[in-house]
Amino acid sequence: MRIRAAAAGDAPVIAGIWNAMIRDTLFTFTTDEKTVAGIEAMIAQRPGACWVAEADGVLGFVTYAQFRTGPGYATSVEHSIVLTEAARGQGAGRALMQRALQTAADQGLHVMVAGISAANPGGVAFHSALGFExxxxxxxxxRKQGQWLDLILMQKLLSAP
Structure with missing residues (x-):
């Protein structure tokens, strides 16, 4: 498996993976599917903050951006990580997150935030194993698919206070 910077040409595959999660799970609260053009724009707007894992095709994707708007949040980021169903539990997620965490720390960022659906206990366990609190x-x-959903917030400090 290889972790590399995402490129515009990855956008159709990323959209397919992300949209399957949007349609088929309660892991994300949105029902608005991603477009190829939107993902291409995101990759272009986040140089050094978008990666894919690949081995015989793209297995997953991670990106991060400022947690909230405003200068006070300039060193806090929130990430999104999306894997194919087949890639879950195979190490691709851990490899993607290690790249994102290390790069964010190298960029002088202080905190990485994870917003996780309570309907995704595997996501909570995954982030705990990576040191998120x-x-x-x-x-x-x-509310999605007729259900009320809780949001679990986790964070990891990337640098000493």
């Missing part, structure tokens, strides 16, 4: 839970913050 549970910092909050927002009950019934979203």
């Amino acid at each position: 549970h910092v909050g839970r927002m009950p019934q913050i979203a």
Whole structure:
């Protein structure tokens, strides 16, 4: 398996992986599917912050961007990680996150945030194993597929205070 910078040519595959998660799971609260053009634009707007894992094709994708707007949040980022169903539990997610965490730290960023659906306990366990700490839970913050969903917030400090 290889981790490399995402390129515009990866956008159709990334859209397919991401849209399957949007359609078929409660792991994300959105119902708006990603477009190839939107993903191409995201990759272009986030140089050094978008990667893919590949081995006989793209297995998954990670990216991060500022957690919230405003200068006070300039060193805090939130990430998105999306894997094919077949890639889950095979090490691609860990490899992608290690690249994202190390690069963010190298860029002088201080905190990486994970917003995880409570309907995704595997995602919570995954982030815990990477050293993310549970910092909050927002009950019934979203509704999808006729269900109220909780948001679990986790974070990892990337540098000393």
